[in-house]
Amino acid sequence: MSQEDDLDLRSLSDEELVEQMHDDLYDGLKDEIVEGVEILLERGWTPYRILTDALVEGMRIVGVDFRDGILFVPEVLMSANAMKAGMGLLRPLLAETGAPKVGKMVIGTVKGDIHDIGKNLVSMMMEGAGFEVIDIGINNPVENYLAAIEEHKPDIVGMSALLTTTMPYMKVVIDTMIEKGIRDDYIVMVGGAPLNEEFSQAVGADAYGRDAAVTVELAKELIARKHNQLVARAG
Numbered sequence: 001m002s003q004e005d006d007l008d009l010r011s012l013s014d015e016e017l018v019e020q021m022h023d024d025l026y027d028g029l030k031d032e033i034v035e036g037v038e039i040l041l042e043r044g045w046t047p048y049r050i051l052t053d054a055l056v057e058g059m060r061i062v063g064v065d066f067r068d069g070i071l072f073v074p075e076v077l078m079s080a081n082a083m084k085a086g087m088g089l090l091r092p093l094l095a096e097t098g099a100p101k102v103g104k105m106v107i108g109t110v111k112g113d114i115h116d117i118g119k120n121l122v123s124m125m126m127e128g129a130g131f132e133v134i135d136i137g138i139n140n141p142v143e144n145y146l147a148a149i150e151e152h153k154p155d156i157v158g159m160s161a162l163l164t165t166t167m168p169y170m171k172v173v174i175d176t177m178i179e180k181g182i183r184d185d186y187i188v189m190v191g192g193a194p195l196n197e198e199f200s201q202a203v204g205a206d207a208y209g210r211d212a213a214v215t216v217e218l219a220k221e222l223i224a225r226k227h228n229q230l231v232a233r234a235g
């Protein structure tokens with residue numbers, strides 16, 4: 001479905017606008033997505049609601065047609081770019097907490113994998129919850145994680161994978177941390193659409209983040225638990 005040139009997004013009801021944004025994301029229409037986000041913000045929608053109802057849901061629809069061979073890589077890339085433009089507008093708003101930093105996280109997509117929308121979303125939500133986030137980007141070999149851990153001394157190491165072929169690489173990173181004797185110094189969290197709780201446990205992670213909101217909650221819990229353990233040990 002393509003958008004007619006003269007369609008005035010402002011004339012649409014919230015529900016119609018969100019539906020139109022799903023179509024615009026599908027069609028990779030970056031400017032329209034930015035405008036849609038602006039309108040919903042003006043109408044008092046929270047950044048989180050815009051993110052989940054308009055953008056993430058739109059991308060889910062794109063994913064279904066990508067899977068079914070209706071959409072192809074170039075089209076999905078345009079959708080991804082439109083999604084990123086919308087996320088760019090929401091990022092500062094989600095990060096605007098002013099709260100003291102609750103912890104530090106290094107996050108990256110694993111080697112062989114270039115999907116970064118979910119990881120970026122997690123980063124944004126973590127920042128919004130008061131975490132300092134060091135994003136090491138996509139296609140990261142274990143050396144990149146180790147270098148970032150060494151440099152930034154985070155509380156949490158986060159890994160993202162969207163492909164069944166790349167998710168096993170998470171175990172390579174965790175096993176290397178074990179070999180180097182540093183595994184237990186960090187909370188390791190994993191996420192990405194093909195993962196699940198069992199996989200997370202099998203590779204030796206501390207937690208599986210089903211989505212960005214769950215990841216934030218789990219991260220807070222795990223940080224609190226770590227602090228309590230440190231206090232108990234010191235006492």
Ligand code: B1M
Binds near residue numbers: 056066117119215
């Ligand atoms: Co790709 N791709 N893709 N793709 N792509 C999937 C993942 C796929 C499921 C599509 C499908 O067939 N239905 C499929 C994987 C199948 C499989 O492995 N079994 C697939 C494929 C096959 C491929 C290629 C191989 C296609 C090809 O070249 N023939 C290729 C691989 C490239 C590579 O990585 N080496 C490829 C390429 C691409 C694009 C470049 C076109 C583009 C990526 C653009 C980008 O990211 N900059 C793309 C996209 C956009 C998708 C889909 C459509 C959408 C992914 C997405 O952004 N979702 C995807 C289909 C799908 O997942 N439904 C698909 C929205 C995002 C908000 O959700 O990423 O799940 P998600 O993140 C969530 C949670 O998972 C969680 O929180 C996030 C927010 O709630 N989470 C974490 C994610 N990471 C976390 C890390 C954490 C915690 C939580 O750390 C602690």
